[in-house]
């Protein structure tokens with residue numbers, strides 16, 4: 001959808017600092033209030049601009065301006081080509097390819113949820129976290145099916161909507177393989193595939209590496225790079241532990257899955273897959289489709305072992321009832337009988 005440029009400017013009160021949500025390396029994101037003619041309602045959206053368009057931004061060099069405009073144009077082009085997917089940030093439109101309108105995500109990022117909020121509150125339960133991982137695996141698989149590579153999968157780029165549904169966002173580095181352009185390697189340190197050293201090395205497995213890092217982050221609640229620890233890289237820390245089968249330390253970070261028996265088997269499978277994702281042998285990494293399927297299997301694993309628990313508890317309840325009935329039958333007025 002094409003928006004009127006001036007309408008978007010006024011939706012942000014002229015790029016008012018009070019509407020600024022955040023700053024990226026190439027642009028600013030504002031909260032905008034759009035008046036929708038068809039239903040006479042207001043809708044909150046997020047509006048992304050190259051930072052030079054913001055009235056209070058520092059003057060930029062010509063190269064930087066061109067680069068910023070180009071990056072946003074590319075992002076608009078990729079996002080507008082995508083069909084709707086519930087796990088991908090929804091593109092709503094643009095104005096002159098200089099402003100991009102997307103759905104507003106009011107609940108912050110996965111990075112905040114795992115690493116910032118956890119300073120005051122405990123991180124989400126194991127099940128919740130693995131559900132997030134599954135949804136993002138589906139988002140990546142969806143993109144790969146459309147021949148799109150994201151190139152910047154990280155917990156900062158997984159945002160939560162008003163229902164706390166996670167969505168993959170920030171397509172600033174995304175590449176449409178149909179365009180046959182080979183961009184120079186780019187990404188975020190800590191998530192960037194070390195095998196992606198030249199443009200020709202780019203493949204879907206580059207995204208798989210970054211996803212593997214996010215999965216390690218989700219399971220362990222440890223940052224991708226944590227300079228206060230040794231080794232600082234989550235990959236260098238977790239992979240040897242996974243190879244030795246010592247996953248207790250990795251799973252100890254969050255609540256609800258601390259190596260407890262029911263989840264242990266699922267955690268082991270998840271972590272083995274994460275280790276395959278970040279393998280230096282690119283060919284041995286799973287495809288995004290395989291990841292999504294394995295995630296489903298891991299999520300159903302604890303549920304499959306539930307019948308065992310359920311029948312155990314049913315057995316205990318039945319036994320208690322039987323004892324109670326027996327006690328009632330064997331008890332006469334003035335006489336007690338002990339049934340163990």
Ligand SMILES: Nc1ncnc2c1ncn2[C@@H]1O[C@H](COP(=O)(O)OP(=O)(O)OP(=O)(O)O)[C@@H](O)[C@H]1O
Nearest residue numbers: 021022023024025027029046102103104105170172
């Ligand atoms: N649709 C949205 N709703 C709410 N907040 C958003 C939305 N999109 C981005 N943000 C927030 O705005 C900030 C800037 O986002 P943006 O995608 O431009 O850059 P980034 O991911 O921080 O950086 P970079 O582009 O350098 O990777 C981030 O804090 C992000 O969480």
